[in-house]
Amino acid sequence: MTIEAEAVSVVIDGRPIVHQASLVCEPGTMTALVGPSGCGKTTLLHCLGLLQQPTSGRVLVDGVDTTNWKAGQRRRFWKDSGAFVLQDYGVMEEESVAFNVVMKSSIFGSRVLGNQTSLNEALELTGLSGRDNELSAHLSGGEKQRLSIARAIYKNAEAVFVDEPTASLDEANRTRVIELFRNLASRGCVVIVATHDDEMMAACDTRHSLTRPAEQPLPATAGVVHGAL
Ligand SMILES: Nc1ncnc2c1ncn2[C@@H]1O[C@H](COP(=O)(O)OP(=O)(O)OP(=O)(O)O)[C@@H](O)[C@H]1O
Numbered sequence: 001m002t003i004e005a006e007a008v009s010v011v012i013d014g015r016p017i018v019h020q021a022s023l024v025c026e027p028g029t030m031t032a033l034v035g036p037s038g039c040g041k042t043t044l045l046h047c048l049g050l051l052q053q054p055t056s057g058r059v060l061v062d063g064v065d066t067t068n069w070k071a072g073q074r075r076r077f078w079k080d081s082g083a084f085v086l087q088d089y090g091v092m093e094e095e096s097v098a099f100n101v102v103m104k105s106s107i108f109g110s111r112v113l114g115n116q117t118s119l120n121e122a123l124e125l126t127g128l129s130g131r132d133n134e135l136s137a138h139l140s141g142g143e144k145q146r147l148s149i150a151r152a153i154y155k156n157a158e159a160v161f162v163d164e165p166t167a168s169l170d171e172a173n174r175t176r177v178i179e180l181f182r183n184l185a186s187r188g189c190v191v192i193v194a195t196h197d198d199e200m201m202a203a204c205d206t207r208h209s210l211t212r213p214a215e216q217p218l219p220a221t222a223g224v225v226h227g228a229l
Pocket residue numbers: 012017035036037038039040041042043044194
């Protein structure tokens with residue numbers, strides 16, 4: 001799946017947050033959104049994942065303009081094609097590990113439905129084998145992060161949107177998580193990652209740098225407190 005931004009700008013409360021971002025993210029590749037804190041990486045990632053509507057510009061999915069997509073079309077995109085690994089992990093804490101991967105259970109109880117082989121594969125790849133029935137709330141931050149990656153692997157997502165995936169991880173887990181995303185890309189998935197991490201950036205095929213849109217110019221007298229000296 002190809003995800004594309006065409007001159008995407010976001011203005012919030014009159015403040016420019018993202019200015020005219022244009023990029024093309026191809027299937028089978030990893031794209032890093034990089035830049036200093038507050039430059040709009042998360043905001044642009046949310047626009048690309050159709051979680052947020054740009055103020056101007058367009059986001060295209062496989063060449064189709066999504067600007068006027070109805071809620072149902074967006075939901076279908078999230079359900080069928082997209083997966084998110086966001087800063088709060090997007091894990092349902094009160095549910096089991098297995099449910100969080102498969103997202104389907106029997107209405108007559110807590111039995112998790114879905115494909116057991118794919119579930120096992122996703123848990124094995126993310127180092128969570130055998131933990132199917134554990135309550136997700138009991139996982140560590142890094143494990144919750146890997147759990148949300150397991151969900152993307154299980155559903156065979158075509159597009160994965162990732163926010164700062166390595167921020168809270170130690171070296172070994174950082175390398176492992178980066179390998180998981182590379183693995184998704186090698187299956188043909190388009191992976192888009194907002195990141196500060198050099199190792200993650202190096203693993204990406206392309207980088208899109210954001211700069212803070214120019215702040216309002218300060219008045220000439222700014223900083224001068226009359227009579228202070
Ligand atoms: N809903 C909102 N309302 C007001 N301001 C917002 C909103 N969303 C984002 N912003 C502002 O937009 C700017 C960019 O935020 P964003 O989270 O996209 O930055 P970032 O590049 O991801 O930063 P970081 O590297 O710290 O995660 C910030 O100054 C933030 O306060």
